[in-house]
Amino acid sequence: MQERDFSMERKRTRPVWLGTAQVGGGAPISVQSMTNTDTRDIAATVEQINKLALAGCEIVRVAVPDLEAAGALSLIKARINVPLVADIHFDYRLALAALDKGVDGLRINPGNIGGREGVFKIAAAAGERKVPVRIGVNAGSLEKDLLDKGKPTASALVESALRAVRLFEEVGFFDLKVSVKSSDVPMMLEAYQMLAEKTDYPLHLGVTEAGTLRSGAVKSAVGIGILLSKGIGDTIRVSLTGNPLDEVRVGYDILKSLGLRKRGIELVSCPTCARTQIDIIKIAGEVEEKLEGITAPLKIAVMGCVVNGPLEAKNADLGVAGGKGTGLIFRQGKVIRSVKEKDLVSELVREAEEMAAQTAAKT
Numbered sequence: 001m002q003e004r005d006f007s008m009e010r011k012r013t014r015p016v017w018l019g020t021a022q023v024g025g026g027a028p029i030s031v032q033s034m035t036n037t038d039t040r041d042i043a044a045t046v047e048q049i050n051k052l053a054l055a056g057c058e059i060v061r062v063a064v065p066d067l068e069a070a071g072a073l074s075l076i077k078a079r080i081n082v083p084l085v086a087d088i089h090f091d092y093r094l095a096l097a098a099l100d101k102g103v104d105g106l107r108i109n110p111g112n113i114g115g116r117e118g119v120f121k122i123a124a125a126a127g128e129r130k131v132p133v134r135i136g137v138n139a140g141s142l143e144k145d146l147l148d149k150g151k152p153t154a155s156a157l158v159e160s161a162l163r164a165v166r167l168f169e170e171v172g173f174f175d176l177k178v179s180v181k182s183s184d185v186p187m188m189l190e191a192y193q194m195l196a197e198k199t200d201y202p203l204h205l206g207v208t209e210a211g212t213l214r215s216g217a218v219k220s221a222v223g224i225g226i227l228l229s230k231g232i233g234d235t236i237r238v239s240l241t242g243n244p245l246d247e248v249r250v251g252y253d254i255l256k257s258l259g260l261r262k263r264g265i266e267l268v269s270c271p272t273c274a275r276t277q278i279d280i281i282k283i284a285g286e287v288e289e290k291l292e293g294i295t296a297p298l299k300i301a302v303m304g305c306v307v308n309g310p311l312e313a314k315n316a317d318l319g320v321a322g323g324k325g326t327g328l329i330f331r332q333g334k335v336i337r338s339v340k341e342k343d344l345v346s347e348l349v350r351e352a353e354e355m356a357a358q359t360a361a362k363t
C-alpha cells in the first residue's frame with residue numbers, strides 16, 4: 001500500500017505575509033507560539049522570543065494589554081528576527097498603537113473588539129501598512145447574541161468569524177487569517193471544518209486553553225492533527241499551560257508525525273518490555289535531550305532488542321538495537337559497530353551530530 005502524503009491534500013487558501021513569512025497559499029504549515037512574559041519587560045520578552053525562534057518558532061505573538069505594552073513593541077521588534085504579532089482585546093486603539101510600532105501582524109478577537117467603527121479603523125491602518133489581521137474567535141469570549149442558552153457552539157464560532165470577515169471585506173480589506181478555537185476538541189473540529197467550506201482565507205489552528213504539557217499536547221495533537229489530516233490549516237499554535245518552548249516542540253511533533261514538516265530529531269523508540277536488554281528509557285531520553293538543538297531532519301531509532309529493533313534501526317537514519325549490555329549501531333541502514341551500553345548515548349550523539357553537519361553542508 002502506498003503511504004499517504006498529507007502534504008498533497010491541502011486545501012488551497014489565499015496567501016498572507018507577516019513580514020517575509022508567508023502563511024497560506026501553499027506555504028509550509030508554520031509553527032507559532034505566544035510569549036508569557038510581561039510585554040512591558042522588553043529584555044525578558046526579547047529573551048523569550050529569541051529562545052522560541054531558536055526552537056523553530058516562525059511567528060511570535062505577544063499580548064498587548066495596554067498602551068505601555070504597545071509602546072514596547074518597536075523596541076522588541078528591533079531585537080528579534082521573527083515576525084511579531086500583537087494580540088489585541090477590548091480596545092481597537094491598542095491595535096492602532098501596535099501598528100504604529102511596526103508589528104507584522106495583528107490578532108483581534110471579534111467577541112470583544114467593539115463595534116464596526118473600531119474594526120474599520122483597524123482595517124484602514126493595517127491596510128495602509130500591508131499588515132495582516134487574524135480574526136481570532138475564542139469560544140470563551142463569543143459575542144453574547146451568538147450563544148445558545150449561554151453556551152458556545154461550533155456554528156456560533158463560525159458565525160462570529162464570518163461577521164468579522166464581512167466587516168473587513170466591506171471596507172476592502174482581505175489580508176485576513178481566521179481561527180475558531182475552543183477548548184472542546186469536537187467543537188473546534190466541527191467549527192474549523194465548517195469554516196473551511198465557507199472561506200478560503202488561511203486558517204490558524206489551535207485548541208485553546210488545552211491544558212498542561214501532557215493533556216494539552218494530546219488535545220492539540222488530536223484537534224490540530226485531525227484537521228491537518230483533512231488538508232485544513234495553514235499555521236498552528238499549540239496552547240499549553242507551561243513553557244512556550246514546549247508549544248513549539250509539540251507543534252513540530254504534530255507536523256512531523258503527519259509528514260508535513262521535517263525538522264530536527266524524529267525519535268522512534270520502543271515502549272520497553274520484558275525483552276528489553278538495555279536501559280532504553282534512559283538512553284532515549286538522553287539522546288532526545290542532547291540532540292534538541294539539531295535542526296537537520298534525522299530519524300533516530302532507539303530499540304530494546306532484536307524483535308523489532310534491527311528493522312526499525314535499519315529504516316531510520318541512525319539507530320540502535322539493544323543486545324545484552326550492548327547495542328548495534330545502524331547508520332543509513334547498515335550496521336557500523338557494536339558499542340557497550342555505557343557508551344551508546346555518546347556514540348549516537350556523535351554520529352547524529354556528524355550526520356546533521358553533513359546535511360547542513362549540503363544545503
Ligand code: SF4
Pocket residue numbers: 270271272273274275276277303304305306307308309
Ligand atoms: S523492541 Fe524488543 S524490547 Fe522493545 S518493546 Fe519491542 S520486544 Fe520489547
